Amino acid sequence: MTTSPTAPVADxxxxxxxxxxxxxxxAMAPFGADRYGNPSGTHRLARDAVRAVDxxxxxxxxxxxxxPGEVVFTxxxxxxxxxxxxxxxxxxxxxxxxxxxxxxxxLEPVEALGGRTVRxxxxxxxxxxxxxxxxxxxxxxASVVSVMLANNETGVVNDLDxxxxxxxxxxxxxxxxxxxxxxxxxxxxLDLAVAARAADLVAVSAHKLGGPKGVGALVARRHAHxxxxxxxxxxxxxxxxxxxxxxxxxxxxxxxxAAAAEREEATDRVAKLRDRLAEGLAATVPxxxxxxxxxxxxxxxxxxxxxxxxxxxxxxxxxLESDGVMASAAASCASGAQEPSHVLAAMGVPTGLARGSLxxxxxxxxxxxxxxxxxxxxxxxxxxVRSFG
Ligand code: PLP
Numbered sequence: 001m002t003t004s005p006t007a008p009v010a011d012x013x014x015x016x017x018x019x020x021x022x023x024x025x026x027a028m029a030p031f032g033a034d035r036y037g038n039p040s041g042t043h044r045l046a047r048d049a050v051r052a053v054d055x056x057x058x059x060x061x062x063x064x065x066x067x068p069g070e071v072v073f074t075x076x077x078x079x080x081x082x083x084x085x086x087x088x089x090x091x092x093x094x095x096x097x098x099x100x101x102x103x104x105x106x107l108e109p110v111e112a113l114g115g116r117t118v119r120x121x122x123x124x125x126x127x128x129x130x131x132x133x134x135x136x137x138x139x140x141x142a143s144v145v146s147v148m149l150a151n152n153e154t155g156v157v158n159d160l161d162x163x164x165x166x167x168x169x170x171x172x173x174x175x176x177x178x179x180x181x182x183x184x185x186x187x188x189x190l191d192l193a194v195a196a197r198a199a200d201l202v203a204v205s206a207h208k209l210g211g212p213k214g215v216g217a218l219v220a221r222r223h224a225h226x227x228x229x230x231x232x233x234x235x236x237x238x239x240x241x242x243x244x245x246x247x248x249x250x251x252x253x254x255x256x257x258a259a260a261a262e263r264e265e266a267t268d269r270v271a272k273l274r275d276r277l278a279e280g281l282a283a284t285v286p287x288x289x290x291x292x293x294x295x296x297x298x299x300x301x302x303x304x305x306x307x308x309x310x311x312x313x314x315x316x317x318x319x320l321e322s323d324g325v326m327a328s329a330a331a332s333c334a335s336g337a338q339e340p341s342h343v344l345a346a347m348g349v350p351t352g353l354a355r356g357s358l359x360x361x362x363x364x365x366x367x368x369x370x371x372x373x374x375x376x377x378x379x380x381x382x383x384x385v386r387s388f389g
Pocket of ligand 1: 015016075076077078079081103105148150151152182184185205206207214215216
């Protein structure tokens with residue numbers, strides 16, 4: 001479907017990706033035609049690129065609360081998650097464990113390695129008792145425990161200190177089992193130096209916080225044993241081969257810093273927008289259920305996830321787009337198809353209700369106007385879907 005380029009458009013799908021921040025574009029610009037050196041070389045152009053990457057690494061580390069040497073630049077969140085779960089190539093011995101609501105970038109490698117999933121409670125937070133019993137069962141064969149910091153569909157935030165405590169309580173049965181967290185959705189809103197401090201491995205992606213696509217990092221704490229996932233020229237101290245994406249890395253550092261600098265103000269502003277949206281829709285859309293009831297669990301300020309009775313998400317999204325509102329039902333996948341959500345299923349949301357799921361997500365560039373448009377479009381679209389049938 002095409003929307004007229006002049007029609008008002010509200011992007012309420014910032015959890016899928018965000019616009020490049022102007023300061024990020026500006027920081028990246030010199031690394032196109034001018035400062036294009038390959039940091040693996042030795043001459044002046046190469047040394048310039050090395051300096052840029054080193055500086056970016058220090059800035060990324062400062063925001064993420066780790067040592068610069070603990071930052072492994074990757075092609076984004078998916079690679080970082082795969083690396084953390086597998087431990088590299090060949091994969092770690094043993095059985096990986098993850099929560100049932102992880103992003104596919106964690107679930108798929110866990111599944112491929114014959115791993116185990118841990119139940120979540122009705123809000124989607126990992127069930128710590130079940131995690132403990134899975135670790136009891138596995139004994140010393142657990143290879144990694146992966147629990148996301150914030151969920152990409154609902155925005156629900158896990159307590160990683162508590163997760164790590166359960167894992168550590170199983171030592172020495174599971175000596176040194178690393179805790180991994182996918183912090184891709186959380187990084188724009190939470191201070192990872194605090195929220196992810198208990199994790200040995202932390203995955204972050206630039207494009208979710210106003211940075212470029214195709215770049216991110218895996219923070220691998222000094223003690224976390226990691227084999228390379230990609231073998232080749234030995235970049236990133238042998239932990240990740242491949243010519244570094246210099247412009248992307250510089251942009252990633254700028255985006256992380258910008259997100260950190262505005263975090264307090266942005267969190268407050270965006271939470272107010274989200275709450276106005278939630279209240280407005282609750283008042284105007286009959287049969288709308290907030291998937292995670294207000295106050296039931298910590299949720300990112302940017303996400304409103306609802307399920308609407310008697311409505312199919314796919315039709316609703318089609319009508320919303322024709323009214324200029326971009327939203328999502330579940331996680332976006334490569335085909336763009338709306339697959340049934342494993343997250344909602346794990347939370348115990350009845351299938352009929354889950355069919356009417358709608359994720360409205362805000363970001364650094366969201367405005368009151370976006371909310372106004374959504375408040376007009378969603379009730380009208382729901383009414384139209386219902387009138388069809
Ligand atoms: N993990 C989560 C929670 C995500 O939301 C995403 C992107 O949707 C990813 C991982 C994948 O990150 P990337 O798009 O950088 O590969």
